[in-house]
Amino acid sequence: MPSLLSINNYHYRRGGSDGVYLDHAALMEGLGWRNGFFSMHHPENLPTPWSRYFIDELEFGQAYSLTQKLSMATKSVYSFEAQRKLRSLLRDFEPDVAHLHGIYHHHSPSILPVLTGAGIPVVMTAHDLKIACPNYKMFNRTGVCERCRDGSVLNVIRNRCVRDSLTASVIVAAESGLQRSMQTYRKHVTKVVVPSRFYLEMFVEWGWPREQFTYVPNYVDASRFTPSFEPGDYFLYFGRLAPEKGIATLMRAARLAGVKLKIAGSGPMEAELQALQGELHGDTQFLGFQTGEALHALVRGARAVVLPSEWYENAPLSALESFALGKPLIGARIGGIAETIDESENGWTFASKDIAGLTQLLSMVQTMPDSRVAQAGRAARALVEQRFNPEGYANAMLALYSSLGVKTSSTGLASQERDK
Template structure:
C-alpha cells in the first residue's frame, strides 16, 4: 500500500467560496491525522503563502481586461491546459502522493490533469461541490430556471440558452470543453471515485448516465464543539448568503411581507440592487445588513428565531444549514436539491416548495406563532443532529475508509 501523502487540487488556494474552504480544511484535517500534504492550484494575489506555489499554473481570471490574443489563449486553457499537465508532472516527480483529492478544477486547471494523474498511477478522488461533471454550466440553471436539456440532448444547448453568465462567448467555450471531455470520457475514465456530500447529487449524476459504483456519500460536517449555541427563540428570521437569483431572495422578501414577519438579510451579490428595489416597493419589515463574517455573523445567527434558505436551484449540502444547527437554530428550507435530506421535518426545521411564496409565507407565520419553547426544542434537535449525524468523526472515518479502499496505507 502507498504512503499517507495527500495531494489536494483546487483552482484557488485561499478562502474564496465554500468549495475552497473545504479544500483547505480537508487538508488541514488530514495533517492533524498525520498525513503529509501537497497542493496544486493557480497563482492568485489572494493565495495563502505556500512553498507549493512554485508548481502552480499562471493566473487566469475571466473578469480581467485581456487582449484578443490573451483571450484566445485563455479559452484554449479552459478546454485543455497543457501548462497544467506540465506543471503537475513536475510536482509529481518531486512529491509522490498516495492519493490525489480534487475539488474545483475546471476552467482554470481543466480536466486535462486527470489523465496526467492516471498515467502516474495516482489514485484520484473528486468531491462534487457542484454539478459540473454532468452539466456543462455546472448549476443546471439558466435565466429560465432549472435546466437539464443537456441530459438527453446536445451540450450545444448551453450555447443556445447562454447558460454561462448569459454570455455567448463564455457559453461557447464551455460547450467546446464539454464536447471534448465527453468524447474523451475524461471524468468517468480517470476518476476512481467521486465524493458526494448529498444523496440528491448522487442520484442526479446517475440520472445523467454515471455508474452508481463511482460514488461515495460522505456528508459535510461541522465541529459542534467550536460553536456556542443559543437556543433562545429570537424575534426575527435570518437569511445569510450570496444575494444571487438562485438563492431565492425575492421569494423570501415577498413571503416575509405577506406573513408580516421581521427579516434580516446578510450578504452581498449581483441581485442586491434588485432586492433593495423590491423591498422599497413592498415596505416590509426587512433589514439589509450587507456582508458579515466571524463574531458579527455568529451573533446574528444566535439571535434569530430561525434561519431561512429559500433556494431556487439544486443546492448540494449547504454548510449554512449545519452551522445554523450548531448555533442552536432551526432551519426553514426550500424542498430542492440536497436541502430536504438535511432537515427532519417538524423536528429540526420545516420545508416548503421552492419558489412558492404562499407556502413560505405560511411556514413563516406558523413558526412565528409557535411557543418559544417549541422553537427552542427544534433548535436543540438541530444541534443534536450535527453532533450525531454530521460530525467530524463520521467524516474522518468515511474518508479514511475511501482512501484505504484505493490502496492508501493508514
C-alpha cells in the first residue's frame, strides 16, 4: 500500500488551496493510499491523530508580545521547530512521496532538506506565485508587479509589497532572499504541479527549468453540485473582498450597465466597497461571507458569475464550481481565468480593469435570451464533467508519482468506479 504525506499550513478549509490539500488526500485514500499529515495547530483544524506532530500556531496579525513576534519572524524565515517535528513524524511514518501545498511563513522551506535528506520525492502544488514572487501574487499597491524577476528582493521593502507593511515586507524579503541564495525550492522540490498553463509559462519566464513543472488542472466533483440552468435576474461575485479581485471595477461596470449585482464575501476592502456603493447608488447588494448550500443557492439563482480579477489568478475553483452549478462565467483575461472559458460557449472574457468592456458584456448577457444563457450554463456544466473531473486529476497524479519511482496501483479512479 503506497503512502502519502500531505503538508499544508492549515488542516481545515480556510481557502481554496486548503480544500485542494484535503480533497487530494481523500482522493488518494479512496485509491488505497495511506495518508499522513503535517500541518500547524489551529482551533479550527479538523481532528486528526497526526496533530501530535503539528507545529505550534503561528498567526500573524494577532496580539502577541514583542518576544513572541520576534520568534515568529525568525520561524517564518527558517523554522527549526518544523524540522524537528517533521523528523519525529518521519520516524513513525515512512511516506513514499510528500506532497506540499502551502508551507511558507509557517513551516518555512526549511522542511524541504529534511524530506530530500530522507530520500522522499517532493511534489509541490503551486497554488500561487510564491516560489517566484516574494509576496506570492505579483501584485502590490501599484498593481501587477514583476520587479523582482530581474531585480533584488529588496523591491519588496521599497514597495511595501506585503500588506503595505514595512515590517511584514522586511520579514518576507529576508525569507525570500535566503531561499533564493540557497536555491531551496529548486534543489529540493522534485516536481511542481501547476493548475494553469499560465503559471507554468510565468515560472519559466522567471528562470525556472520547464522540466521541473507538470500541468495538472484543478477539478470539482460535479456529482456533488446540483445545477440550475434557468437564468436569474442578477450577476454574482463571490470570493475575497481584496484589491486584486477587481470588485470596484465590477461595481462601476454594473452601475453603468444598469444591472443588479450581488457580492458574497468578506475581506480588507469591505468598508471601502461599501463606501463606493454609497457614491455609485447602483443596484448592488453585499451579502457577507457565504458558504455551503447557501452559497450554492446564490450561484444557482444568478444569471452569470463574474470574476473581474486584476492580478495573475491561477485556476480559481470558484470558476469550476460555478460551471458545476450550471452558470456561465464572465471573466477577466488575466492569469489562468481564460483557460476555463470557451468564448461565447460557456462564458465571455474582457480585458482586465476595462470598465467599458465589462459594462458592454454585462449589458449583452442581461439582454440575451434566457435560452441562450441557459445553453451556456449547460456547456459550462459539461466542461467540468468532461475535462475538470476527479478521474482525470487522480490519474494524472498517479502518473506523476509513478514517474518519480513510487509504486502506485495500476488502476486509477475511473477503473475503480467501473468495477463497483
